[in-house]
Amino acid sequence: MEAAKNRKTALVTGGSRGIGRAICVELAAAGYDVVINYRSDEAGARQTLAEVEAAGAAGEICRFDVRDGAAAEQAVADIGARVGGIAVLVNNAGVVADGLFLMMSREKWQSVIDTSLGGFYNLTRPVLETMIPKRAGAIVSISSAASLMANRGQANYSAAKAGINAASRAIAAEVARLGIRVNVVAPGLIETDMIAAAPKEQIKSLIPMARIGRPEEVARVVRFLCSDDASYITGQVISVNGGMF
Numbered sequence: 001m002e003a004a005k006n007r008k009t010a011l012v013t014g015g016s017r018g019i020g021r022a023i024c025v026e027l028a029a030a031g032y033d034v035v036i037n038y039r040s041d042e043a044g045a046r047q048t049l050a051e052v053e054a055a056g057a058a059g060e061i062c063r064f065d066v067r068d069g070a071a072a073e074q075a076v077a078d079i080g081a082r083v084g085g086i087a088v089l090v091n092n093a094g095v096v097a098d099g100l101f102l103m104m105s106r107e108k109w110q111s112v113i114d115t116s117l118g119g120f121y122n123l124t125r126p127v128l129e130t131m132i133p134k135r136a137g138a139i140v141s142i143s144s145a146a147s148l149m150a151n152r153g154q155a156n157y158s159a160a161k162a163g164i165n166a167a168s169r170a171i172a173a174e175v176a177r178l179g180i181r182v183n184v185v186a187p188g189l190i191e192t193d194m195i196a197a198a199p200k201e202q203i204k205s206l207i208p209m210a211r212i213g214r215p216e217e218v219a220r221v222v223r224f225l226c227s228d229d230a231s232y233i234t235g236q237v238i239s240v241n242g243g244m245f
Contacts, residue, residue: 001033001060001083009083010226011076013037013066013123014093016044018192019142022215023090024048026223028057032088035079036061039093066093066119076126085134088226089127091120091141091164094157096194101155109156116160120167128175135179138226141168142218143186145241161186165237172235181234183225187218188241208243 001009010027014020015036024034025048034052036059038045045061052059062079064071079086094116097108120141131137146154147161165184172182189195189203190213204210218240224230225238239245 001035001058007031007033007058008087009033009035009079009085010088010090011035011037011062011079011086011123011127012090012092013119014039015048016041017048018194019187019190019215019218020090020092021048021051022219023092023222024059025051025055026216026219027088027090027226028052028055028059030223030227031057032226033058033083035059035083035086037066037075037093038063039065066122067114069118069122072119072122073126076123076130080130085130086127087137089123089137089139090222090226091123091139093119094142094160096154096157098153098157100153104156112156113160113163116157117163117167120164124171128171128180131180132175132178137180138230139168139171139180139182140222140225141182141184142222143184143237145186145188145239145244147186148237148239149245168237169235176234181225181230183230183234184237185218185221185225186237186239186241188213188239188244190215190218190240206244207241211242213240213242 010032012024015024016038036048049059064075141164143161146158168182168184
């Protein structure tokens, strides 16, 4: 992807499907060129790229594992060298490995923490380093309703996402005077592969709006938080959950 004149670049982790794909397309439609990170689903990433380009933006796919700090730092450096810097970072990559805590293996615990919370650190720190000299930038991380309410069987996921909430608030306070905004979006039940096997009719009865959300509804909030319309919003966790709580 060549650096485009008068256009800003967004890096979205976990952009090959679901909420990540919707965010990539929404940011493309809003005028950003988009770097689509993925770990293994190249076909999905290429589909996202096609949708980004159809929205009128330039894009590229970028394969690395967000758990690998060295790979993340190298990717940030390479992207910056090509396009002149990252204006927007969206930390979306995450995994689930559900199970009751007493029966949860260390491997299940660590895999979720390393991807969601470790990935947040691995991308946010080097991207912040590039934003600070420019005194501009927006970072939005995707958390979860599970970070704000009890959800049996998701102690690892809840811990990782709650960590993102707290870290984002602290970082927002640190960099607010430098023109950088840091926020979180916490989706509720959204129609993605992650809930494909869930009892959807039963779930709907727990949601005041009586329906499951769409990835695009999350993506629009992310787009807003990245825009100048949100110029006085930082350190916030915005729930997108149909009124669940």
